[in-house]
Amino acid sequence: MILQLTVAVPVLVAALLATAGRWLPRLAVDVAAVLAVAAVAALAALTLTRAPHHAQVSWLGGWGPATDVGIPLVADPFAAGLALITALLTLAALLFSWRFFTEIQAIFHTLMLLFLAAMVAYVYTGDLFDAFVFFELMSVVAFALTGYRSEEPSTVHGALNFGIIQSIGAYLTLAGIALVYARTGQLGLATAGRALAGTGGGHGDALVTAAFVLICTGYLVKASAVPFHFWLADAHAVAPTPVCVLFSGIMVPLGVYGIARTYWATFAGLVPLRAIAVLGAAAALLGAVMCVLQHHIKRLLAYSTISHVGLLLVGVAAHGPGALAGTAYYLAGHAGVKGALFLAAGALLNRHETVDEHELRGRGRGMPVTGATFLLGALGLAGLPPSGLFAGHAVTEHAAEELGWWWFTPLAVVASALTAGAVLRVWLGVFRGTPAEEDPARDGRDHGGQDHREGGHEDPETRPTLRTLPWTMVTPGLALLIAALLAGLIPGGPVGAAAAMFTDRDGYAGLVLDGRVPHPHSTPADPWTASGVAGFLVTVLLAALIAVYAVRRRASERTGGEGVLARAAAAAAGRLHALHSGHIGDYAAWLTAGVAVLALLTARF
Amino acid sequence: MRARARTLLFAAGAAGAAALFTAGALDLPHFGGAVHPYGDRAVHQALRESTTNTISSVNFDQRAFDTIGEELILMASAIGAVVLLRVVGKEAEDQGAAHRHGPAEVSDALRIVGYLLLPVTLLIGVYIIAHGAQSPGGGFQGGVILGTAVHLLYLAGDYPALQRLRPIPVFESTEALAAGVFVAMALAAAGAVPALNGAVGVEVGCALVLLIGKFFEQALLVREPPGGTS
Numbered sequence: 001m002i003l004q005l006t007v008a009v010p011v012l013v014a015a016l017l018a019t020a021g022r023w024l025p026r027l028a029v030d031v032a033a034v035l036a037v038a039a040v041a042a043l044a045a046l047t048l049t050r051a052p053h054h055a056q057v058s059w060l061g062g063w064g065p066a067t068d069v070g071i072p073l074v075a076d077p078f079a080a081g082l083a084l085i086t087a088l089l090t091l092a093a094l095l096f097s098w099r100f101f102t103e104i105q106a107i108f109h110t111l112m113l114l115f116l117a118a119m120v121a122y123v124y125t126g127d128l129f130d131a132f133v134f135f136e137l138m139s140v141v142a143f144a145l146t147g148y149r150s151e152e153p154s155t156v157h158g159a160l161n162f163g164i165i166q167s168i169g170a171y172l173t174l175a176g177i178a179l180v181y182a183r184t185g186q187l188g189l190a191t192a193g194r195a196l197a198g199t200g201g202g203h204g205d206a207l208v209t210a211a212f213v214l215i216c217t218g219y220l221v222k223a224s225a226v227p228f229h230f231w232l233a234d235a236h237a238v239a240p241t242p243v244c245v246l247f248s249g250i251m252v253p254l255g256v257y258g259i260a261r262t263y264w265a266t267f268a269g270l271v272p273l274r275a276i277a278v279l280g281a282a283a284a285l286l287g288a289v290m291c292v293l294q295h296h297i298k299r300l301l302a303y304s305t306i307s308h309v310g311l312l313l314v315g316v317a318a319h320g321p322g323a324l325a326g327t328a329y330y331l332a333g334h335a336g337v338k339g340a341l342f343l344a345a346g347a348l349l350n351r352h353e354t355v356d357e358h359e360l361r362g363r364g365r366g367m368p369v370t371g372a373t374f375l376l377g378a379l380g381l382a383g384l385p386p387s388g389l390f391a392g393h394a395v396t397e398h399a400a401e402e403l404g405w406w407w408f409t410p411l412a413v414v415a416s417a418l419t420a421g422a423v424l425r426v427w428l429g430v431f432r433g434t435p436a437e438e439d440p441a442r443d444g445r446d447h448g449g450q451d452h453r454e455g456g457h458e459d460p461e462t463r464p465t466l467r468t469l470p471w472t473m474v475t476p477g478l479a480l481l482i483a484a485l486l487a488g489l490i491p492g493g494p495v496g497a498a499a500a501m502f503t504d505r506d507g508y509a510g511l512v513l514d515g516r517v518p519h520p521h522s523t524p525a526d527p528w529t530a531s532g533v534a535g536f537l538v539t540v541l542l543a544a545l546i547a548v549y550a551v552r553r554r555a556s557e558r559t560g561g562e563g564v565l566a567r568a569a570a571a572a573a574g575r576l577h578a579l580h581s582g583h584i585g586d587y588a589a590w591l592t593a594g595v596a597v598l599a600l601l602t603a604r605f
Numbered sequence: 606m607r608a609r610a611r612t613l614l615f616a617a618g619a620a621g622a623a624a625l626f627t628a629g630a631l632d633l634p635h636f637g638g639a640v641h642p643y644g645d646r647a648v649h650q651a652l653r654e655s656t657t658n659t660i661s662s663v664n665f666d667q668r669a670f671d672t673i674g675e676e677l678i679l680m681a682s683a684i685g686a687v688v689l690l691r692v693v694g695k696e697a698e699d700q701g702a703a704h705r706h707g708p709a710e711v712s713d714a715l716r717i718v719g720y721l722l723l724p725v726t727l728l729i730g731v732y733i734i735a736h737g738a739q740s741p742g743g744g745f746q747g748g749v750i751l752g753t754a755v756h757l758l759y760l761a762g763d764y765p766a767l768q769r770l771r772p773i774p775v776f777e778s779t780e781a782l783a784a785g786v787f788v789a790m791a792l793a794a795a796g797a798v799p800a801l802n803g804a805v806g807v808e809v810g811c812a813l814v815l816l817i818g819k820f821f822e823q824a825l826l827v828r829e830p831p832g833g834t835s
Contacts, residue, residue: 004792011677015785018684019778060670060792068646069667107684110781114681121674133674140678144685156689175626182633185642210629579606586606589615596621603625 003073006043007121014113021106033109041087048080055515065513074126077498082123089249090116092476093242115141129187139166146239158238165231169221176214189265190509204270212271223255224306226282227590236302241346248305249335260316268505273317275601280313288418295357297345304419315396325499325525326396333388336484337380343477344373362435371431382420383536388487394532395525417539421546492525661737665801669791680784683812686819711762719761726754734806738798748809780811
């Protein structure tokens with residue numbers, strides 16, 4: 001019953017707010033929404049404590065495995081942990097927006113609650129088609145939230161791109177589910193997995209490959225792997241900042257979860273995961289480079305999400321409990337750090353009505369907490385011990401080395417250093433720099449490309465602009481940041497055990513169908529390795545170099561000096577910007593090409 | 606990207622995706638076979654629960670949780686439409702343009718047919734919902750009929766009457782309320798097919814009225830240039 005309640009509470013409160021929102025006072029709406037989310041967090045925490053020992057499975061409507069129809073909700077420790085993270089991020093976002101959006105009834109709160117419910121249901125469901133339904137619900141709510149401030153054309157543009165690309169991906173996922181269903185006559189992850197393993201022999205045939213590729217396409221669009229990633233920056237740039245917290249913190253990583261869950265519960269051993277590794281690694285690199293090239297802070301953070309979620313994908317593709325345990329640490333740490341950074345960006349937007357790095361230069365001096373968030377956030381992205389990202393790097397790296405993936409460590413270091421360096425640069429410029437009287441750099445820097453239409457004045461999300469930041473806008477970010485920076489201290493034993501449970505297909509089937517909690521052999525995850533700490537030191541050094549170089553270069557650009565190398569770099573940057581054109585046709589063409597690449601890399605010839 | 610490059614990229618990708626899908630589809634079970642594993646189980650279970658309409662049994666009993674998700678998608682879409690289309694009203698106010706809806710030039714035949722069909726269609730909608738558990742039909746289908754029935758008034762050319770019959774706020778609230786009732790019922794007592802049918806019917810009907818209403822508002826808005834004579 002707990003699992004049903006975890007989904008039902010936010011839905012019912014959302015329905016209540018949508019029904020009566022126009023007559024309720026604002027305070028009542030806020031309190032009801034926050035209480036509902038807190039209740040979800042409590043339920044998820046309870047589930048998390050019980051999951052390792054007692055089977056947290058409930059078949060809806062009393063249909064059991066004996067009838068062979070019906071939908072199970074299943075919470076293994078990772079699923080419960082994800083539900084908890086989702087609820088905590090939503091709580092932070094709602095508290096932050098306590099003074100936000102006074103204009104339209106209780107619609108914002110309704111949508112946020114529906115979003116939470118959709119993500120929790122998606123995480124808990126043990127059924128392929130049901131996962132698709134809640135995946136779609138998640139998307140539809142996300143489109144509406146992205147377009148929330150629809151007065152501005154760029155908002156509509158971003159939301160439309162998001163909507164179209166996500167929908168194409170989702171249809172392909174549905175086509176893949178249909179293939180599995182046609183072959184097996186099953187929709188449950190566990191039952192379909194058993195049936196596929198029974199028919200396919202040791203390896204999957206063309207149908208299994210096609211089904212896996214198609215299902216993954218929708219999830220990879222959500223997880224913004226290259227070349228499915230284009231929508232993400234457009235959507236993040238225009239979505240309200242509390243919504244970005246949920247997008248980057250959990251919605252995008254849930255795409256990774258979808259792939260991991262579908263693979264281990266249903267396709268384990270039938271298809272190779274190298275395609276996921278390749279596309280994830282590409283996202284890690286491209287996202288990091290694009291991140292450095294941005295000066296719209298929300299866009300910059302969005303590209304860093306692409307990069308870090310790319311690393312998550314590589315961790316899943318490393319195909320083992322060790323790497324998955326590292327990925328879990330990484331996801332938790334990333335969710336907190338990125339949430340805090342977006343909230344800090346929201347605070348800047350509120351005070352200065354812009355999130356353009358150049359316009360903000362030196363104007364953050366009166367905001368010590370926000371400044372500290374950016375500094376610590378940058379260090380967190382670089383993997384400051386004992387943050388979740390540090391533990392994630394160390395554990396995944398160890399597993400990747402055992403696999404012979406020598407390239408993982410350099411990839412992770414470069415991606416983290418570039419993204420951390422970009423955030424550090426923002427901190428140096430906005431919070432330590434001196435304000436420029438008039439900004440000559442701004443007009444002279446056009447490399448072409450769309451991010452420039454984003455620059456300049458934006459309507460503040462809060463109205464009227466607040467004199468000082470209220471505690472409701474400061475505390476949530478701080479809490480998220482602190483939680484993320486301590487996430488590496490989560491004991492490695494349970495995390496390792498949870499990862500072993502997650503990667504055990506028969507164990508999962510036993511859990512769902514027989515209610516037995518599997519206890520496969522597991523090794524505890526151990527983040528505290530010498531190479532892990534060394535990795536952080538190298539990363540943070542590189543990040544500092546990148547940030548200082550960027551600031552210096554900007555200064556020298558202002559005086560007009562520019563070498564051949566700089567010009568070549570600028571040309572390359574221009575190319576990259578042009579690639580991210582904002583043209584929906586381009587994005588769709590890249591998506592189809594991505595499907596083909598995925599198929600080529602997955603197929604066995 | 607240039608249009609040509611885009612087309613080439615798309616063609617290459619689409620060819621690859623098509624090859625993948627074709628290869629997969631060739632491994633499907635043959636068309637028209639006698640084995641329908643899920644269908645057999647679903648029918649068996651529906652009959653065991655004495656729901657004669659198997660589709661309703663699947664929708665509101667065996668896979669009621671999917672239906673909850675779909676209900677919520679509809680609710681979220683309706684709310685999303687309210688959010689995204691609210692700009693239209695603002696535009697009109699901001700520009701000081703007249704906000705009125707154009708007169709309808711409808712032939713009398715159409716007008717009469719519209720008025721005659723309205724009650725009949727409403728009745729059919731209710732019937733389809735109410736009999737969903739026994740015969741073909743159900744909340745979704747009936748709800749759509751109900752939602753569109755109201756808009757026969759538009760065909761009949763009586764937009765003011767339609768607006769009176771269709772106070773948007775009431776439909777917004779009722780829609781959300783019905784969705785809440787449905788979720789509560791589906792989780793607490795899945796299997797109460799007729800009642801669930803009813804809740805879905807109300808929800809779908811209201812959501813449809815809401816969506817069509819919002820789109821009408823946008824489509825029928827006549828922008829008169831300020832100071833124009835017409």
